[in-house]
Amino acid sequence: xxxxxxxxxxxxxxxxxxxxxxxxxxxxxxxxxxxxxxxxxxxxxxxxxxxxxxxxxxxxxxxxxxxxxxxxxxxxxxxxxxxxxxxxxxxxxxxxxxxxxxxxxxxxxxxxxxxxxxxxxxxxxxxxxxxxxxxxxxxxxxxxxxxxxxxxxxxxxxxxxxxxxxxxxxxxxxxxxxxxxxxxxxxxxxxxxxxxxxxxxxxxxxxxxxxxxxxxxxxxxxxxxxxxxxxxxxxxxxxxxxxxxxxxxxxxxxxxxxxxxxxxxxxxxxxxxxxxxxxxxxxxxxxxxxxxxxxxxxxxxxxxxxxxxxxxxxxxxxxxxxxxxxxxx
Amino acid sequence: xxxxxxxxxxxxxxxxxxxxxxxxxxxxxxxxxxxxxxxxxxxxxxxxxxxxxxxxxxxxxxxxxxxxxxxxxxxxxxxxxxxxxxxxxxxxxxxxxxxxxxxxxxxxxxxxxxxxxxxxxxxxxxxxxxxxxxxxxxxxxxxxxxxxxxxxxxxxxxxxxxxxxxxxxxxxxxxxxxxxxxxxxxxxxxxxxxxxxxxxxxxxxxxxxxxxxxxxxxxxxxxxxxxxxxxxxxxxxxxxxxxxxxxxxxxxxxxxxxxxxxxxxxxxxxxxxxxxxxxxxxxxxxxxxxxxxxxxxxxxxxxxxxxxxxxxxxxxxxxxxxxxxxxxx
Numbered sequence: 001x002x003x004x005x006x007x008x009x010x011x012x013x014x015x016x017x018x019x020x021x022x023x024x025x026x027x028x029x030x031x032x033x034x035x036x037x038x039x040x041x042x043x044x045x046x047x048x049x050x051x052x053x054x055x056x057x058x059x060x061x062x063x064x065x066x067x068x069x070x071x072x073x074x075x076x077x078x079x080x081x082x083x084x085x086x087x088x089x090x091x092x093x094x095x096x097x098x099x100x101x102x103x104x105x106x107x108x109x110x111x112x113x114x115x116x117x118x119x120x121x122x123x124x125x126x127x128x129x130x131x132x133x134x135x136x137x138x139x140x141x142x143x144x145x146x147x148x149x150x151x152x153x154x155x156x157x158x159x160x161x162x163x164x165x166x167x168x169x170x171x172x173x174x175x176x177x178x179x180x181x182x183x184x185x186x187x188x189x190x191x192x193x194x195x196x197x198x199x200x201x202x203x204x205x206x207x208x209x210x211x212x213x214x215x216x217x218x219x220x221x222x223x224x225x226x227x228x229x230x231x232x233x234x235x236x237x238x239x240x241x242x243x244x245x246x247x248x249x250x251x252x253x254x255x256x257x258x259x260x261x262x263x264x265x266x267x268x269x270x271x272x273x274x275x276x277x278x279x280x281x282x283x284x285x286x287x288x289x290x291x292x293x294x295x296x297x298x299x300x301x302x303x304x305x306x307x308x309x310x311x312x313x314x315x316x317x318x319x320x321x322x323x324x325x326x327x328x329x
Numbered sequence: 330x331x332x333x334x335x336x337x338x339x340x341x342x343x344x345x346x347x348x349x350x351x352x353x354x355x356x357x358x359x360x361x362x363x364x365x366x367x368x369x370x371x372x373x374x375x376x377x378x379x380x381x382x383x384x385x386x387x388x389x390x391x392x393x394x395x396x397x398x399x400x401x402x403x404x405x406x407x408x409x410x411x412x413x414x415x416x417x418x419x420x421x422x423x424x425x426x427x428x429x430x431x432x433x434x435x436x437x438x439x440x441x442x443x444x445x446x447x448x449x450x451x452x453x454x455x456x457x458x459x460x461x462x463x464x465x466x467x468x469x470x471x472x473x474x475x476x477x478x479x480x481x482x483x484x485x486x487x488x489x490x491x492x493x494x495x496x497x498x499x500x501x502x503x504x505x506x507x508x509x510x511x512x513x514x515x516x517x518x519x520x521x522x523x524x525x526x527x528x529x530x531x532x533x534x535x536x537x538x539x540x541x542x543x544x545x546x547x548x549x550x551x552x553x554x555x556x557x558x559x560x561x562x563x564x565x566x567x568x569x570x571x572x573x574x575x576x577x578x579x580x581x582x583x584x585x586x587x588x589x590x591x592x593x594x595x596x597x598x599x600x601x602x603x604x605x606x607x608x609x610x611x612x613x614x615x616x617x618x619x620x621x622x623x624x625x626x627x628x629x630x631x632x633x634x635x636x637x638x639x640x641x642x643x644x645x646x647x648x649x650x651x652x653x654x655x656x657x658x
Contacts, residue, residue: 014467019494025474081440085433104414104477107436111410111443112470118447119463134448138343141441145354148433165348 001039001072008069009033012116012123028101028109029116032076035092040324041075041179042068047317048183053309064186066124070133071179073117078140078174080110085148086232087262089225128185136178143170151233156243156255160289163237164204171210172203176297176321187309194304201297205325208290211236212283215274217328227270231262237289242282250276294325330368330401337398338362341445341452357430357438358445361405364421369653370404370508371397376646377512382638393515395453399462400508402446407469407503409439414477415561416591418554457514465507472499480562485572485584489618492566493533500539501532505626505650516638523633530626534654537619540565541612544603546657556599560591566618571611579605623654 001009013030017023049064050056082088083096084103090096098106121133146166150158177199181191214229215238229236243251254276257269277283298318305314330338342359346352378393379385411417412425413432419425427435450462475495479487506528510520543558544567558565572580583605586598606612627647634643 017471019475021475021478022471024478025471078440081436085436102481103432105474105481107410107414108470108473108477111407112467112474114440114443115463115466115470118459122459122463130447130451134444134451137444138441141437141444142346142351142354144437145434145441146348146350148437149350149353152431152434 001033001037001042005039005042005065005068005072006033008065009072009120012069012073012119013113024101025105025109025112028097028105029113031097032079032091033072035094037072037075037092039072040320041071041175044176044317044320045071045179045183045186047313047320048180049186050183050313051305051308051310051317052184052187052189054183054187060186060188063124063126064183066120067126067129067182067186070117070120070124070129071174071182073113073120074133074136074174077110077113077117078144080106080113082144084110085144086228086234088228088232090228124186126182126185127188129182132178132181132185136174139169139173143167143173146170147235150235154259156235156258158235158240160237160240163235163240166235167204167207168200171207172200175199175206176203180301180317192304194300198297198300198304201293201300202321202324203297205290205294205297208237208286208293209325209327211238212287212290213328215277215283227274230270230273231265233258233262236286238277238282238286241285242277242280245280245282246276290325294322298322330362330366330371334368334371334394334397334401335362337394338401338449341398341402341448342442353430353434354438354441357426357434358442360426361408361420362401364423366401366404366421368401369649370400370504373505373646373649374400374508374512374515376642376649377509378515379512379642380634380637380639380646381513381516381518383512383516389515389517392453392455393512395449396455396458396511396515399446399449399453399458400503400511402442402449403462403465403503406439406442406446407473409435409442411473413439414473415557415563417557417561419557420553453515455511455514456517458511461507461510461514465503468498468502472496472502475499476564479564483588485564485587487564487569489566489569492564492569495564496533496536497529500536501529504535505529505532509630509646521633523629527626527629527633530622530629531650531653532626534619534623534626537566537615537622538654538656540567541616541619542657544606544612556603559599559602560594562587562591565615567606567611567615570614571606571609574609574611575605619654623651627651 010030014026017026045068046064049061054060054064079091080097083091084098084107088096089099097109101109121130143166147170149155177196180195180199184191211229211234215227217226225231243254246254254273257265257273298321301321302318305317308314339359343355346355374397375393378390383389383393408420409426412420413427413436417425418428426438430438450459472495476499478484506525509524509528513520540558540563543553544556546555554560572583575583583602586594586602627650630650631647634646637643
């Protein structure tokens with residue numbers, strides 16, 4: 001996230017404690033935010049506030065900045081817990097928090113950071129923002145639950161429609177819909193009803209692109225282990241697409257691989273399945289679906305922002321959203 | 330908790346979803362609350378509201394009930410996460426949530442329940458309550474962190490003072506100090522500054538009694554596995570007290586036992602250490618410390634409530650607090 005926003009987050013979090021044990025908790029809470037995420041959601045929220053007429057340096061801008069800190073804090077505590085849930089190895093190019101400190105301390109640090117997120121909501125003091133953040137957590141937790149339940153229960157009888165419904169909940173609200181809405185609320189405006197459909201389409205584009213990058217990105221730029229989604233058994237669009245068309249032998253090998261615990265999955269098997277996915281065309285087809293959702297979402301968003309008080313800022317949002325579906329990290 | 334409070338909690342939580350996966354999340358969120366905890370913190374909060382002049386059936390009573398629902402929701406999401414952090418086997422006489430559904434789904438359900446706790450705070454709409462709940466989570470997470478860090482880092486070089494400082498943070502605020510304060514806030518009163526010292530002493534009495542029960546209770550009444558704290562490596566007052574005086578051979582055997590992962594700790598070893606603790610007098614001495622803290626806390630609380638608008642309700646609090654240090658479940 002932007003340095004000034006990280007500074008703002010840091011003013012909210014405790015820094016020093018005389019007891020070394022508690023100092024460790026404080027350091028753990030500051031760890032992920034300081035690793036320098038992209039800050040996509042904060043930027044979108046601030047762009048939305050601008051488009052709705054908030055000028056930098058005004059009290060409303062100050063409120064928008066606290067909401068931007070809110071969505072960044074949300075992202076960071078959720079990532080700590082996600083990394084435990086998926087037993088991910090890396091986050092932003094470094095070991096996941098629970099890999100360094102163990103699950104119990106990392107889980108608790110995520111809870112502590114969650115509470116500080118609510119302190120940021122209170123500092124923003126924007127009518128309607130509290131309820132908006134509540135809804136954001138409700139939907140994201142539902143989507144995360146669906147994603148995890150498929151893994152937990154070994155479900156592969158899923159369609160692309162199932163995937164898109166999961167992604168709507170898990171990704172679209174907190175990544176696009178809610179930042180757009182919170183930006184409007186910071187301006188004292190009623191959020192456009194069209195933000196929902198636009199954000200759902202753009203959120204799907206964003207998540208599919210994220211899944212594609214997990215298979216194809218440059219590891220140094222991406223910040224997570226390549227193919228990690230396969231090792232974690234994630235149900236992605238390209239996997240579901242590929243499964244529908246794969247030769248019986250490859251399908252059987254894939255399902256056997258997926259029944260193994262992560263630690264027993266061999267790098268050779270992971271590479272072999274990665275090759276199948278890439279050469280089958282499933283990755284390209286998934287990217288095409290992402291592009292299509294991006295086009296739909298951008299058109300809806302363009303219409304929703306047609307009467308925005310600051311048209312230049314509105315165009316900035318559209319450019320930012322367009323990048324999401326084609327980004328390389 | 331009381332049936333009417335459970336009903337209130339249920340009105341806040343979602344009940345039905347067309348997607349079976351999300352229905353499972355909703356069922357998981359309702360699981361721990363429906364297992365019938367004692368509701369100690371809610372009762373204390375409501376008694377404090379009454380002592381400060383809130384009459385049942387008034388709008389302020391309705392607000393106090395939402396705050397009571399808040400502390401119960403807090404207790405329940407924290408227990409889901411605690412049980413993961415400690416890898417506990419049982420909760421309220423049934424398997425811990427992560428033992429039935431796996432860590433990922435249980436962790437996420439705890440997060441979802443955490444968010445609904447904030448919905449209860451908003452429903453209460455009591456000035457000062459939001460900040461009070463924030464502080465409650467901050468302190469509890471710090472205490473929980475200290476407790477877990479000692480286990481994670483294999484620390485046994487601890488004194489009874491270390492234990493009491495940990496318990497102040499981990500238990501006293503959310504069990505006693507904050508319920509007393511929230512009850513006052515529901516009445517529109519300024520909480521007595523003495524609630525802090527009183528609550529810290531009573532919270533210590535409560536936690537020590539809880540630790541004693543974990544070693545000595547009737548399993549059917551207690552609802553958790555007896556000796557579970559030993560298997561989880563909890564640093565309790567009697568263990569620290571016993572370690573200071575134990576024969577070198579017993580001390581060495583204990584530290585070897587504690588270096589083993591939970592699954593490798595044999596029931597025979599657990600029983601042997603339980604016997605050492607019980608016969609050493611450490612359990613009785615810990616109970617005596619609990620009694621002493623209870624006496625101190627009750628005297629402080631009695632003075633703090635001397636001018637309470639409803640003296641009968643104030644006496645009810647004192648009786649309730651006295652029970653905490655001598656309870657059998």
